[in-house]
Structure formats: C-alpha cells, structure tokens
Amino acid sequence: xxxxxxxxxxxxxxxxxxxxxxxxxxxxxxxxxxxxxxxxxxxxxxxxxxxxxxxxxxxxxxxxxxxxxxxxxxxxxxxxxxxxxxxxxxxxxxxxxxxxxxxxxxxxxxxxxxxxxxxxxxxxxxxxxxxxxxxxxxxxxxxxxxxxxxxxxxxxxxxxxxxxxxxxxxxxxxxxxxxxxxxxxxxxxxxxxxxxxxxx
Amino acid sequence: xxxxxxxxxxxxxxxxxxxxxxxxxxxxxxxxxxxxxxxxxxxxxxxxxxxxxxxxxxxxxxxxxxxxxxxxxxxxxxxxxxxxxxxxxxxxxxxxxxxxxxxxxxxxxxxxxxxxxxxxxxxxxxxxxxxxxxxxxxxxxxxxxxxxxxxxxxxxxxxxxxxxxxxxxxxxxxxxxxxxxxxxxxxxxxxxxxxxxxxxxxxxxxxxxxxxxxxx
Numbered sequence: 001x002x003x004x005x006x007x008x009x010x011x012x013x014x015x016x017x018x019x020x021x022x023x024x025x026x027x028x029x030x031x032x033x034x035x036x037x038x039x040x041x042x043x044x045x046x047x048x049x050x051x052x053x054x055x056x057x058x059x060x061x062x063x064x065x066x067x068x069x070x071x072x073x074x075x076x077x078x079x080x081x082x083x084x085x086x087x088x089x090x091x092x093x094x095x096x097x098x099x100x101x102x103x104x105x106x107x108x109x110x111x112x113x114x115x116x117x118x119x120x121x122x123x124x125x126x127x128x129x130x131x132x133x134x135x136x137x138x139x140x141x142x143x144x145x146x147x148x149x150x151x152x153x154x155x156x157x158x159x160x161x162x163x164x165x166x167x168x169x170x171x172x173x174x175x176x177x178x179x180x181x182x183x184x185x186x187x188x189x190x191x192x193x194x195x196x197x198x199x200x
Numbered sequence: 201x202x203x204x205x206x207x208x209x210x211x212x213x214x215x216x217x218x219x220x221x222x223x224x225x226x227x228x229x230x231x232x233x234x235x236x237x238x239x240x241x242x243x244x245x246x247x248x249x250x251x252x253x254x255x256x257x258x259x260x261x262x263x264x265x266x267x268x269x270x271x272x273x274x275x276x277x278x279x280x281x282x283x284x285x286x287x288x289x290x291x292x293x294x295x296x297x298x299x300x301x302x303x304x305x306x307x308x309x310x311x312x313x314x315x316x317x318x319x320x321x322x323x324x325x326x327x328x329x330x331x332x333x334x335x336x337x338x339x340x341x342x343x344x345x346x347x348x349x350x351x352x353x354x355x356x357x358x359x360x361x362x363x364x365x366x367x368x369x370x371x372x373x374x375x376x377x378x379x380x381x382x383x384x385x386x387x388x389x390x391x392x393x394x395x396x397x398x399x400x401x402x403x404x405x406x407x408x409x410x411x412x413x414x415x416x
Contacts, residue, residue, distance in 0.1 A: 019226060019229040026222060026225065068383045080303075082277045095384065120307065121308070125300060167408065171393070177219070180389075184385045185382040192382065
C-alpha cells in the first residue's frame with residue numbers, strides 16, 4: 001500500500017510522467033500562493049472523486065453489476081466517461097457549497113480554482129487509470145491521495161522556480177512558455193530518479 | 201475566399217493551439233513516444249474537433265447560456281466515446297497502447313476552447329474549417345515531437361528501421377532518454393524557441409524587465 005502511495009507521488013507522478021493536467025499546471029504556476037491554493041483543492045477533489053468513481057464503476061457500470069436485479073448481461077462500461085465527468089463536476093460543486101458554508105476563508109482563498117478543477121485532465125485521468133488498472137476500494141483511496149499530493153508537489157516546485165526566474169535573463173524566444181517547459185523537463189528528470197526507489 | 205484560407209492556415213503556425221494558445225497540451229505529449237500513436241491520436245482529435253465544432257455551431261442558437269458548458273461537454277464526450285469504440289474495433293493494438301489518452305480528449309481544453317471561442321459565434325461551415333485547422337496545428341506539433349522521439353529513441357519511424365541500431369549490427373546507439381517523459385518537455389520547449397525565433401511576433405513580453413539602474 002505504501003509502495004503504491006510512493007509510486008503515485010513520485011515515479012508515476014501524473015503531471016511529470018503522464019503529462020496530465022498540464023494546461024492548468026502551466027497557466028496557474030506564475031505565483032506560489034495561488035499555486036498552493038490550487039494544489040490544496042486538487043488533493044481534496046482527487047481523494048474524494050476517486051473512491052466515488054470506484055464505487056460507481058464497480059456497482060453500476062461493470063459487466064454483471066446489474067445481476068442483482070436479474071440483468072446479468074448489462075454492460076455499461078462505455079458510459080464510464082460521461083459518468084466520471086458527471087461525478088467530478090458534482091463533487092466539485094458540492095465541495096464548493098460545503099466550503100462556502102463551513103470554511104468561508106478557505107473558500108475565498110481558493111476562488112475560481114475550484115470550478116476550474118472540473119476540466120483538469122489529472123482528475124479524470126486518475127479515475128480512468130483506476131478503472132484501467134483495476135484497483136480495489138482501498139487502493140483507489142490511496143492512489144487518489146498519492147496522485148493528488150504528487151500533482152501538488154509538482155506545481156508548488158514549478159511555481160517557486162518561476163518566481164525566481166523573473167530575475168533571470170532568459171533568451172527572448174524562450175521567455176515565458178519555452179523556459180517553463182524546459183524547467184518542467186528538469187523537474188521531471190529529477191522525479192524519474194525516484195522510479196528506482198523501493199521500500200525495504 | 202482568401203479570408204477563409206487564412207483563417208484555416210493561421211492555426212498551423214501563427215496561432216498554433218499548442219505553442220501559442222497553450223490549449224490541449226494535456227494528453228498531447230504522452231502519446232508522442234512513437235509516430236504511430238502520435239498519428240492515431242492526431243487523427244482522433246481532429247475528427248472529434250471537427251465534429252464537435254460542427255454540431256455545437258449548428259445548435260448554437262438553441263443552447264441556453266446557463267447550461268451551455270454541460271451541453272458542450274456531453275456532446276464532446278459522446279463523440280469521444282464513439283471514436284474510442286471505433287478505434288477498439290478496427291485498431292485494437294494501437295488503442296491498447298493509447299490507453300486512457302483517447303478518453304482524455306474530453307477534458308482536452310482545445311476542443312472546449314474552440315467550441316467556446318469560435319463555434320458558439322459562427323455558422324457550421326467556418327466552424328468545421330476552424331476545427332480542421334486547429335486539429336492540423338495540433339497534429340503538426342505532435343508529429344514533430346513524435347518524429348524526434350521515435351527516431352532518436354529507437355532509430356525507427358512508424359516501426360520501420362531507419363537508423364541501423366547497434367543491436368542489429370549497425371552504428372546507431374538508441375538514446376533511451378528520448379522515450380522517457382522529460383525529453384518530451386525539452387523537445388517542446390526547444391520547438392517553441394525555434395518557432396519564436398522564426399516568428400518574433402510570438403515572443404512574450406518581459407513582465408519583469410531588468411533595470412540598468414542600480415538603486416541604493
């Protein structure tokens with residue numbers, strides 16, 4: 001279990017080795033404080049939606065899931081995509097309402113980043129990976145938490161580096177997007193080093 | 201007609217969705233380890249983009265503003281499911297290698313971005329053309345990155361040997377790092393640099409210019 005967690009954070013990092021959630025990753029990493037807000041929202045949403053999507057996938061969509069009502073041949077796996085997107089959108093919406101009611105300071109701090117997460121491919125990608133790799137319920141919680149933290153670590157690193165880069169004299173054509181890609185490549189290279197790390 | 205042509209050609213380089221608009225980078229890089237997967241992904245995305253632009257543009261007067269995003273996502277998701285099923289039926293091997301990335305076209309900002317920015321305000325004809333142009337711009341970048349990674353990482357193109365590798369008695373030592381994730385970031389970064397050296401209009405403004413004056 002802890003190995004799965006470590007793999008999800010480092011070696012199989014969603015953004016650095018699977019390129020998931022790159023658009024948000026590049027767009028919201030200019031300042032460290034906003035990046036941290038987004039990172040927190042990401043961890044919460046990822047840990048919430050993965051187990052919910054697991055239950056829906058397991059008990060409503062998979063072949064044979066409707067056997068208890070006498071429909072063993074029904075196979076709804078092709079609806080996976082729409083179901084997952086719906087769950088993610090609903091979870092984000094509910095989280096937004098709950099935060100607004102019980103933690104208004106955090107809600108204001110996260111601002112527009114919360115709704116933006118709905119279209120973040122890292123969330124949908126996490127759920128699809130969970131379905132493809134056939135994780136069980138406990139594993140899906142661990143994978144959700146791990147991949148969320150991994151994404152958060154990656155964006156915090158990039159934002160911190162970009163804040164320092166403001167004072168660097170970058171070649172004209174590389175300024176902005178170009179240098180961000182090169183920096184991301186370097187971070188990613190560092191993270192691949194964790195691929196060989198195994199627990200004793 | 202020349203306006204149409206320009207509108208169709210501009211997303212190829214001048215307004216390339218990936219290197220300038222920063223749309224659809226997610227799911228773009230993961231499939232570039234070989235030309236075959238890059239080409240399949242490009243074809244899938246271009247097809248979905250053209251179809252979704254056409255449908256959304258045809259329905260644009262009937263979509264209430266408040267729920268348009270949900271409608272757009274549902275249309276795109278349905279098209280992606282169809283594309284995925286077609287791939288599974290006729291190209292199962294490639295579909296296995298593309299893994300979840302075809303499904304991820306749903307959250308590809310490029311598709312939703314073009315729907316919001318163009319298809320909602322224009323008739324179906326130009327919208328489909330816009331979809332095709334942007335799809336081809338996306339494909340161009342994907343194929344260039346895929347070309348470099350497969351050629352230098354394996355010495356092959358589309359699975360055929362181009363550079364004779366050491367294993368088979370040739371001279372070429374494959375660069376394993378090209379098949380790992382970091383190289384995709386480097387190649388795309390350098391590609392953006394090359395394009396901006398060629399088209400200086402795309403260079404980003406310096407938000408924090410260094411001043412020559414030393415204070416204190």
